[in-house]
Amino acid sequence: MHSTSLRRTALFDAHVALGAKMVEFGGFEMPLSYPSGTVKEHLSCRGDAVVFDVSHLGTVRVSGTEARVTLDLALCNDLTKIAPGRAQYTQLLNDDGGVLDDIIIWWVSTNVFDVMPNASNTERVLAAVGGDDVTAGRTVLAVQGPNARRRLLEIAPDAAGVGRFRVAPASVAGRAAVVAGTGYTGEDGIEIAVDNADASHVFAAILDAGVLPAGLGARDTLRLEAGLPLHGHELSETITPLEAGLGWVVGWDKAKFRGKDALLAQRASGLSRTLRGFSTSTRQPPRDGAEVLVDGATAGVVTSGNFSPVLGHGIALGLVSTSRPLEVGQRVQLNVRDRRLDAACVAVPFVKKKA
């Protein structure tokens, strides 16, 4: 880590003007919450629509006739399963099959890919796939929630119609954008990339359309309710996608990709640990690092835990040993700062998108 000053997105002043509480995240100063508060922001995303500034995510643009082949060698998912104009979730693995980063790729046009790593991992992804780091020049807004499309209809009809995991050029509030039907909340939603010069205008138009701004606090509780992994918690250099229950991300049919041999070996020998969901009966938030106890014996560790605003009690994801497989419904305890919280193993996602 450098001890250089924190980076700011093009919307920093707008966030401050809205009264946001700003915190360091991935080397950026980002909104943790706005005056409405994390819980209201969370519930608005489940019931209406919110907008996140996610410009701290990196964008590495990989272009050229060899771009797809390069990406398919470096990353574990299989781009031949999709096509230009689509998006894909994928991961950068190390030789041991551990996850160096998890990534969304927007296949913008035939030979142009926008590879979007987590903020703090942008440099290692850039080193692995090449291309140009264009993070500093663009702004990415995530409009999420069951009413996201309806709210965008007036100011961005093209964006409002983009399909799930589709990528398309669109005009948003009169400005050129690339939009995708992607997000990290478990809700329907649209992500919008615009030049920094257009960021304030587009952000203001989205707010004027009745969309509530939301910060990283809500982003984290939303992704947890949806059972979505966060790098550094459910995924890390020492956790493989198979252990995290993300075998579908692995392009087994590809002849070669980094980490494949290790994953093949792990698949053959069986997993020693696996990710499970837990639900508590009280409001006390389970926290990462809490032990998972089965009949008083350590069976694993919580990787993320919090209060679920929708359910009204604690929820957690944890990596547990497969030596005594945990079934849904099984009683466990989570040892949170020396207090044992009664919990049950439950199916993930904790909160499902309304049909």
Place this chain on the structure above:
Amino acid sequence: MIVPDDLRYSTEHEWARPDGRKVRVGITDYAQDALGDVVFVDLPAVGKQIDAGSLLGEVESTKSVSEVYAPVSGTVRAVNDTLRDAPEILNADPYGQGWICELEVTDAAQVEGLLDASAYAKLTGS
């Protein structure tokens, strides 16, 4: 930040409202704002004896845990049970309905050792 004139304050961001031998205790507006939305309050047991500066309970937001310390020594005589199911009251009304507990003080003079409103306002830059 609101810092009522009629309360006393600890450097750990608790407030104390003396009333004879009883002192009502809570956390300050500054503290609730720093925490963000409170989702869980761990209340002390009624009858518990506690020394000034010892752990009285915990207040948790989605983002962090904050320990609450006893501003003065005493015995817990009442707790605010409303916070068990509606901890958000602590954000909305930290000096009123968001109180945490009442202590019967061991030594009323300890209250005089706490900060007054202007000293606390200075501490927090309010």
